Amino acid sequence: MRSLTRLAVPVAAATLLLAGCASTGDDDASPAAGDGEVTLLTEGKLTVCTNPPYEPFEYEEDGQVVGLDMDIVGAVAEDLGAELEIKITPFEGIQSGADLDSGNCDIVASGITITEEREAKMDFSDPYFDADQGLLVPAGSGIASVEELDGLTVGVQTATTGATFAADNALNVVEFEDLGLQIEALRNGTIDAVINDIAVLGPFASDDFEVGTTFPTGEQYGLGIKTGNTALLDAVNATLERIASDGTYEEIYTKYIGTAPSAG
Incomplete structure (x- = not known):
């Protein structure tokens, strides 16, 4: 089993690139919609938009953004072989899908409740928090x-x-x-x-x-991906399934919530 330690990412995230994540190499390119190959906005980076303070999901600690959501998207980045870059943006742009549609980020993670109205503006991952x-x-x-x-x-x-x-x-x-x-x-x-x-x-x-x-x-939380970006959505859901089965999610949940998740 792999365990996930706290992922601490500077607010002004570094631009280190890691190999292993498929990309066009063009920062302006749109992510591939359904060819099975994950294409990120910036090669080698998974860019996430979030809106701290929202402890314990995303908040600043010693100049870095940490939290339950950040550990989960960190696990997604790890599985993609990518560096996680965090952008702090207003919640309105996150929940409305504007940050995704404008190419500001690949994924939004900010304690976002899945609703029908929001599902019309973005694709949601499987739920990860009640x-x-x-x-x-x-x-x-x-x-x-x-x-x-x-x-x-x-x-x-x-x-x-x-x-x-x-x-x-x-x-x-x-x-x-x-x-x-x-x-x-x-x-x-x-x-x-x-x-x-x-x-x-x-x-x-x-x-x-x-x-x-x-x-x-x-209510349930989900991670938001641009509508039609099925390759990234599938990758996110695969990570959620992986961390649920190998004990990583329980570790993350317990670390930030203080108790183990219920078995229901």
């Missing part, structure tokens, strides 16, 4: 339900399923570009609560904050 929505509130506030948010101000992240959940429940919301800004607003009292994926809220539970409740939504 995710529900959660509510982060000031410790001792007693806020523990949607009903108790009536008349309060809730911070959501722009273009996320958390924002959709809040809108569907007619909540009074303020949108933020990323999770870090949500937490800061809660800390300084400009909002009363935060809604986001439960897995990213847990690390902020402390003397100041607590998770009020979880909203079961049945």
